[in-house]
Amino acid sequence: MxxxxxxxxxxxxxxxxxxxxxxLRQRFPRLEVAADTALKGRVSGVFRVSESHFFFLNxxxxxxxxFEAFAPAPSQKPFRRDSSSLNQYLHVGDSIIKRxxxxxxxxxxxxxxxxxVYRPVAAGQ
Numbered sequence: 001m002x003x004x005x006x007x008x009x010x011x012x013x014x015x016x017x018x019x020x021x022x023x024l025r026q027r028f029p030r031l032e033v034a035a036d037t038a039l040k041g042r043v044s045g046v047f048r049v050s051e052s053h054f055f056f057l058n059x060x061x062x063x064x065x066x067f068e069a070f071a072p073a074p075s076q077k078p079f080r081r082d083s084s085s086l087n088q089y090l091h092v093g094d095s096i097i098k099r100x101x102x103x104x105x106x107x108x109x110x111x112x113x114x115x116x117v118y119r120p121v122a123a124g125q
Contacts, residue, residue, distance in 0.1 A: 030054060031063040033070070035118045038100035043092050053087040057096070070105055073115040086116050 033039065041057035047064055048054075054064035070086035090096075090107065098105040103118040 030066055032066045032068070033098070033105075033118075034120070035103045036101055037098060039065070039096055039098040039105070041096055043090055043094045043096065046090075046092060053090070055087075055090055067105075067116075069118055069120050070116040071119045073104065073117045076115050089114070089116075 031037070039057070043055050043057060044059045045056035045061070046053055047056070052066075052068075054066055056062075057065060067086035067090065071084065086105070086107070091109070093109070095108040096105060105116045105118070107114045107116065
């Protein structure tokens with residue numbers, strides 16, 4: 001095979017990668033849940049990309065919700081070490097409620113209640 005042909009295949013593969021990535025972002029927009037976001041619903045699905053988790057609520061596939069900025073409330077009993085963020089803790093079936101303009105989010109898992117607080121990540125961390 002010639003060098004030009006290999007380069008053309010490489011460019012084609014790169015364009016396909018960017019096209020699929022762009023298409024997925026357009027089809028499933030991501031909503032980063034913050035202090036001003038109001039939510040109420042049940043986690044109905046999880047979208048995992050390497051170490052990132054995004055969630056679908058109430059059987060709706062759009063948007064994907066990102067809860068990375070939420071950490072256990074200071075008054076909350078300690079969780080397992082791998083549950084330092086809400087993205088790591090949530091599972092399908094959990095119920096979520098968050099009032100607008102509130103930094104606190106509540107999760108019900110069966111009979112267990114947990115509280116989470118919005119803590120934005122500082123730039124550069």
